[in-house]
Amino acid sequence: MLLEVKNLKVKGNGKEILKGVDLKINSGEVQAFLGPNASGKSTLVQVILGNPKYKVIKGKIFFAGKEITKLLPEKRVKLGLALAWQTPPAVKGVKLSQLLEKISQRKDLQFEEGKGLLERETNVDFSGGEKKISELLQILALKPKLVIFDEIDSGLDLKKLEKVSKIIKKELVAKGVSVLLITHSGAILQFLKPKITNVMVDGRVICKEKDFRKVLKTIKKYGYEKCKKCKLLAN
Amino acid sequence: MKNVKNVNYWQIDHKIKKIFEAKGVEVLTSKSAWEKHNWARKYFFKKPKEGYFIWIKKQTDLPLLTCISIATKNTEQELQNLLILEKNLNINLQGTCNAQKRNLSCGHKAQGKIILKESSTLKYEHIHSWGQKDIVEPNYEFLLEKNSKLDYTFKAFFTPKKLKINTQLFLFEGASCNLKILANCIQTETEIEDTLRLVQKGAKGQIKLRLVGRKNSRISAHSQIVAEAESKGHLDCQGLLIDKNSTISLIPELICQSKDAQITHEASIGKISEEELNYLRQRGLSEEEAINLIVTGFLELGE
Numbered sequence: 001m002l003l004e005v006k007n008l009k010v011k012g013n014g015k016e017i018l019k020g021v022d023l024k025i026n027s028g029e030v031q032a033f034l035g036p037n038a039s040g041k042s043t044l045v046q047v048i049l050g051n052p053k054y055k056v057i058k059g060k061i062f063f064a065g066k067e068i069t070k071l072l073p074e075k076r077v078k079l080g081l082a083l084a085w086q087t088p089p090a091v092k093g094v095k096l097s098q099l100l101e102k103i104s105q106r107k108d109l110q111f112e113e114g115k116g117l118l119e120r121e122t123n124v125d126f127s128g129g130e131k132k133i134s135e136l137l138q139i140l141a142l143k144p145k146l147v148i149f150d151e152i153d154s155g156l157d158l159k160k161l162e163k164v165s166k167i168i169k170k171e172l173v174a175k176g177v178s179v180l181l182i183t184h185s186g187a188i189l190q191f192l193k194p195k196i197t198n199v200m201v202d203g204r205v206i207c208k209e210k211d212f213r214k215v216l217k218t219i220k221k222y223g224y225e226k227c228k229k230c231k232l233l234a235n
Numbered sequence: 236m237k238n239v240k241n242v243n244y245w246q247i248d249h250k251i252k253k254i255f256e257a258k259g260v261e262v263l264t265s266k267s268a269w270e271k272h273n274w275a276r277k278y279f280f281k282k283p284k285e286g287y288f289i290w291i292k293k294q295t296d297l298p299l300l301t302c303i304s305i306a307t308k309n310t311e312q313e314l315q316n317l318l319i320l321e322k323n324l325n326i327n328l329q330g331t332c333n334a335q336k337r338n339l340s341c342g343h344k345a346q347g348k349i350i351l352k353e354s355s356t357l358k359y360e361h362i363h364s365w366g367q368k369d370i371v372e373p374n375y376e377f378l379l380e381k382n383s384k385l386d387y388t389f390k391a392f393f394t395p396k397k398l399k400i401n402t403q404l405f406l407f408e409g410a411s412c413n414l415k416i417l418a419n420c421i422q423t424e425t426e427i428e429d430t431l432r433l434v435q436k437g438a439k440g441q442i443k444l445r446l447v448g449r450k451n452s453r454i455s456a457h458s459q460i461v462a463e464a465e466s467k468g469h470l471d472c473q474g475l476l477i478d479k480n481s482t483i484s485l486i487p488e489l490i491c492q493s494k495d496a497q498i499t500h501e502a503s504i505g506k507i508s509e510e511e512l513n514y515l516r517q518r519g520l521s522e523e524e525a526i527n528l529i530v531t532g533f534l535e536l537g538e
Contacts (some may be wrong), residue, residue, distance in 0.1 A: 049517050053509065077519040089511045093532025102528060103518045138518060
């Protein structure tokens, strides 16, 4: 087991956002997390990475055999956790190449797609697609064991999505790195075919399903409301 | 000093380590210049004890370098520096003032005058690096004659206990300048006074301040543009406050004495965004490393 989240309850701004989440990811596994807006998906990944803005009120997080619930974010990253942000903030005055130099854990990073971004200020005036490439580049530099992609498919057309998926497959999945895809639309799943698809609604995982197509089909047809009523509710 | 080989004026404590004159450039101690050049006396505040005199008479393509250091405890420097750039020349100058150790409890006072003759251009990078107990007072005056251009950057990334910077610029017909003061103040009491005087028609100038307050720093900056004739000026002051115990006070002031002048200002003091800090920590940087990187970026933007 690489990542294990046990009965996680989390508060943010005084409000309970996660209401008892369980998750297990093995080495080399691809999983997905689907859910409507404000269901708690982004909160979950921020908590896994240690964002101090959120308060864990119950439950534990384990990574690579170690409890990390109270560990500083940078120490979690050193253990091999990485998150590609949905909307990364601008780091003004700092070129992407400077940032990469600071964070990189490898010397052999070759990435044609990101070359044009290296001399620009990190995430300043980047287009949606450029932000995804920049995030990918930083993630690869970290040499992670598990990468969480927060809405990597938002704002990308099908062609770009296919390209990004190919990079994820080649650079991560094929090398045994685990991947957790957080997605609202599910567009990326057809390319990366997750082993398990989790559905999160209102701070709870209400479904864990092996066939992502089935989940997507249900959501497309009936919306997340149908998931709520499903007899196979995990909880 | 990295470029010791090429340095034009190098002083440690009160001793001259090296003087090197490039072709067409006269370099003296200011004390010798007082004796040798009667005409130069009017530019000194009083009879100088120490400091440099650099008179650039011909174009030189290599950058000029000065280095004034302190290596001995309790040294008190009292410098008078004079730099004269003759007509139509285009020169790069890098000046370093520093303490060789962080615990010397020294003093560095400099009265400087920089004269840019007609249509000359000077790019001057002035780097200060001090120890935690030092007291430093650079006091510089720039005279920009007709159509001359100045790009002056003052950088203090290792600040002393007390830093008092006074910069006065006088711009005559068609002259232009870009003054930048970038300071990463750590446990420092900083007082900045700068005035840009747009004396004659067509003068154009900008002042840019980027000030970071960290670890019990007190920063006060009073920047002023005075437009005496048809001219343009802009003042851009930005502060970044890192900790609870530091303060930054920015006072931009515009004085317009000509109905044809156009002078503007902007000023802001901000803090580090939690989101940005968290983002960088999620890239494996410690909180301090992340703050340092954000500060570097903030100061970089001033350049």
